Amino acid sequence: MKGRRRSAAGPKIGLTLIGLYFLVPLVSTGAFSLWEGGNRYGFRAYLALIHQAELWQSLGLSLRLALETILVGLVILVPAVFWVNLRVPRLRPVFDFVSVLPFVVPPIALVAGLTALYRGPSWFVGTANYLVVPYVILALPYTYRALEVGMRALDLRTLTEAAESVGAGWLTIMFRVIVPNLSTALIGAALLTIAIVMGEFTFANILLFNTFAVYINYVGQTATTEAAALTLLSFLITWLAMLGVLLTGRGQAQIGGAR
Amino acid sequence: MNRGAARPGSAGLLARPGGALTLLFVWPFLLYVCAFLILPTLMLLATAFRGGHGATWHYVGELGQTQTLIAFRNSIELSAVSALAGLVIGGLAAYFVLRPGMPGGLRSLVTTFSAVAANFAGVPLAFAFIATLGSLGVITVWLKSIGVDLYATGFRLYSISGLVIVYAYFQVPLMIIVITPALQALRSEWREAAENLGASSADYWRHVGLPILLPSLLSAYILLFGNAFSAYATPYAISSGIVALVPVEISNVLSGNVMLSRQTGAALAFGMIIVMVVVMALYALISRRVARWSRR
Numbered sequence: 001m002k003g004r005r006r007s008a009a010g011p012k013i014g015l016t017l018i019g020l021y022f023l024v025p026l027v028s029t030g031a032f033s034l035w036e037g038g039n040r041y042g043f044r045a046y047l048a049l050i051h052q053a054e055l056w057q058s059l060g061l062s063l064r065l066a067l068e069t070i071l072v073g074l075v076i077l078v079p080a081v082f083w084v085n086l087r088v089p090r091l092r093p094v095f096d097f098v099s100v101l102p103f104v105v106p107p108i109a110l111v112a113g114l115t116a117l118y119r120g121p122s123w124f125v126g127t128a129n130y131l132v133v134p135y136v137i138l139a140l141p142y143t144y145r146a147l148e149v150g151m152r153a154l155d156l157r158t159l160t161e162a163a164e165s166v167g168a169g170w171l172t173i174m175f176r177v178i179v180p181n182l183s184t185a186l187i188g189a190a191l192l193t194i195a196i197v198m199g200e201f202t203f204a205n206i207l208l209f210n211t212f213a214v215y216i217n218y219v220g221q222t223a224t225t226e227a228a229a230l231t232l233l234s235f236l237i238t239w240l241a242m243l244g245v246l247l248t249g250r251g252q253a254q255i256g257g258a259r
Numbered sequence: 260m261n262r263g264a265a266r267p268g269s270a271g272l273l274a275r276p277g278g279a280l281t282l283l284f285v286w287p288f289l290l291y292v293c294a295f296l297i298l299p300t301l302m303l304l305a306t307a308f309r310g311g312h313g314a315t316w317h318y319v320g321e322l323g324q325t326q327t328l329i330a331f332r333n334s335i336e337l338s339a340v341s342a343l344a345g346l347v348i349g350g351l352a353a354y355f356v357l358r359p360g361m362p363g364g365l366r367s368l369v370t371t372f373s374a375v376a377a378n379f380a381g382v383p384l385a386f387a388f389i390a391t392l393g394s395l396g397v398i399t400v401w402l403k404s405i406g407v408d409l410y411a412t413g414f415r416l417y418s419i420s421g422l423v424i425v426y427a428y429f430q431v432p433l434m435i436i437v438i439t440p441a442l443q444a445l446r447s448e449w450r451e452a453a454e455n456l457g458a459s460s461a462d463y464w465r466h467v468g469l470p471i472l473l474p475s476l477l478s479a480y481i482l483l484f485g486n487a488f489s490a491y492a493t494p495y496a497i498s499s500g501i502v503a504l505v506p507v508e509i510s511n512v513l514s515g516n517v518m519l520s521r522q523t524g525a526a527l528a529f530g531m532i533i534v535m536v537v538v539m540a541l542y543a544l545i546s547r548r549v550a551r552w553s554r555r
Contacts, residue, residue, distance in 0.1 A: 011358055015355045018431070025390070025391045028396065028397035032390035033390075041364045077288060079284040083280065083284035088285070103485065103489075104535045104539050106535060108506040108531070110300070112513055112528040113301075115305065115519075116306050116525065117299045134295065137296050139294055170280075195378050199382070201381045201492035202492055205492075211340070213381060218390070219380045224389065224390070234531045241378075246371055246374060
């Protein structure tokens with residue numbers, strides 16, 4: 001391109017510095033996780049972790065909650081977004097509005113509201129499954145966006161007409177026509193939900209459930225090298241989930257997460 | 260529209276009057292949101308304004324206490340500064356990456372990494388920085404070995420400036436993600452036209468580039484501000500509540516760690532929502548401007 005003959009040294013130095021800022025904490029965490037005190041380095045922290053039942057329990061719990069969140073979120077959202085796109089487009093502004101509400105009510109405020117409102121019954125608020133309730137809300141903006149974009153790309157009217165003309169009922173249409181056509185959007189939304197739920201700390205910490213992030217924090221109070229090892233594991237999970245999102249989507253970066 | 264295509268007399272999704280099906284398809288979602296998002300928020304409002312004898316301003320008035328004022332000031336300062344850091348660094352990074360002559364794979368690498376880093380937050384991020392810049396962190400120890408005692412200079416990871424460094428880790432990538440489309444929309448023809456008329460690079464940015472980008476930059480800043488303002492896990496894990504921030508104060512109330520009443524906690528949460536409402540309203544307003552501009 002003409003008129004931009006200046007050397008690219010400035011931008012390259014700038015990008016290198018910014019890159020260092022992002023790389024150094026990861027490398028440091030890696031080095032720290034191998035530190036065994038003094039000048040000794042090794043895999044002691046990792047070996048200690050593998051044998052801790054709490055790690056596997058908390059990891060399993062977070063994974064289970066992530067799957068439940070995906071399921072509940074899709075069950076309530078897929079039919080709703082489908083119907084809004086097919087028959088009641090006048091409701092779309094309502095949906096757009098509702099889908100940004102989770103940004104307006106920060107997690108810490110929502111958990112304060114939830115604890116003030118729901119004090120029972122214990123089969124509902126007393127088990128870790130209760131966390132799925134706010135997690136669906138956390139994931140809502142991203143799931144909604146993914147479904148909305150996915151459904152807009154489909155000709156829902158023609159698909160529905162075609163399915164009905166061969167005698168399909170609405171359940172068949174939902175499961176055999178709409179969902180398969182949305183697989184890309186659904187996978188993207190699911191992976192993002194996994195990234196969000198695996199790192200979620202606010203609700204689990206306040207409501208006293210031992211999820212993965214709560215466990216990392218607990219370990220960090222006593223064993224900092226082990227916490228560094230877990231941090232790397234957590235980064236790896238986020239990395240895998242986001243890579244999946246980017247590979248299934250069209251290079252669309254998305255933002256979620258529990259800050 | 261060929262709605263009669265469905266079998267006559269059948270109750271197809273397209274032919275049937277919408278009422279009952281709308282109920283079936285749409286209401287579970289709306290009910291869910293009402294029960295678990297809107298009602299809890301209203302409950303906060305009710306708690307904050309309800310005393311033993313009817314409505315009261317007492318607890319909202321308690322937001323004027325020194326302790327809560329400090330929390331709000333700290334939160335706003337931290338959000339404003341970290342958003343500015345994200346805006347400048349992320350904006351420059353995105354601009355650099357888009358420049359011609361950068362290596363081919365760089366753009367997709369930065370996009371992927373931004374998506375990961377923007378989502379890598381909370382407790383793990385806190386520990387990554389404790390391992391780096393904490394009192395026993397790798398960089399802190401290394402600096403000490405070459406004669407620089409970071410902690411003797413008064414630096415603390417669990418201070419506002421320390422937290423800004425940590426927050427930048429998710430603010431910068433978020434900025435890169437949101438500003439890249441706006442930068443891509445700057446046409447090279449505009450720049451060439453300006454240069455043909457004798458404009459320097461600085462002239463171009465001052466009279467063409469920045470004015471066009473301004474609404475996008477503003478809305479990105481607001482988004483970053485809100486992003487930092489509602490962060491809880493990161494400061495909690497780093498400071499264990501040493502730095503008074505609004506989310507940390509609320510969690511202290513909820514865990515019963517402080518003398519503040521439950522109602523004051525609700526008032527704090529309500530105050531936080533007010534700030535976020537203002538933030539999101541501004542964001543929507545400016546985004547609409549951006550959309551109008553790009554349509555012309």
